[in-house]
Amino acid sequence: MATWNVNSVKQRMPRLLAWLDERRPDVVCLQETKLADDAFAELLGEALEGRGYAVAAHGEATWNGVAILSRAGLDDVVAGLLGAPGFPHPEARAVSATCDGIRVTSVYVPNGRTPDSEHYHYKLAWLASLREMVAA
Secondary structure (H helix, E strand, O other): EEEEEOOOHHHHHHHHHHHHHHOOOOOEEEEEEOHHHHHHHHHHHHHHOOOOOEEEEEEOOOOOOEEEEEEOOEEEEEOOOOOOOOOOOOOOEEEEEOOOOOOEEEEEOOOOEEEEEEEHHHHOOOOHHHHHHHOO
16 A cells, blocks of 8 residues: 655656556555546556546645545445535545545545644644544
8 A cells, every 4th residue: 555645646647557557556545536436447447447447536726636446346325424514615635435445535635734833723624524534
């Protein structure tokens, strides 16, 4: 299992595919994909499928976005966190799936900026939602 903050999967695609070919991880969590789900599938779907990966993506154009790539199957996929706050709307920051019996979650935690910022309070509320999901 591996995780990678790609900071734009479109920009990292050649490096990502070469890395997958070289390392062949069973499960990969990506953060900051910065692509809507349909654009992710259009850009990488065929290349990942040809390498034996199923994909669970939860993204939005320009910002955020997470994905799980799995050669161990993807079951019970859930996009987002139930009850998670939005800033100012729900953001694509989490996706979960069961991969060969193991629950996997790819998360991109909000930047809290400074402790007196409303972004910081949003981050704390978001992490509380993540904690509740993990504990369930």
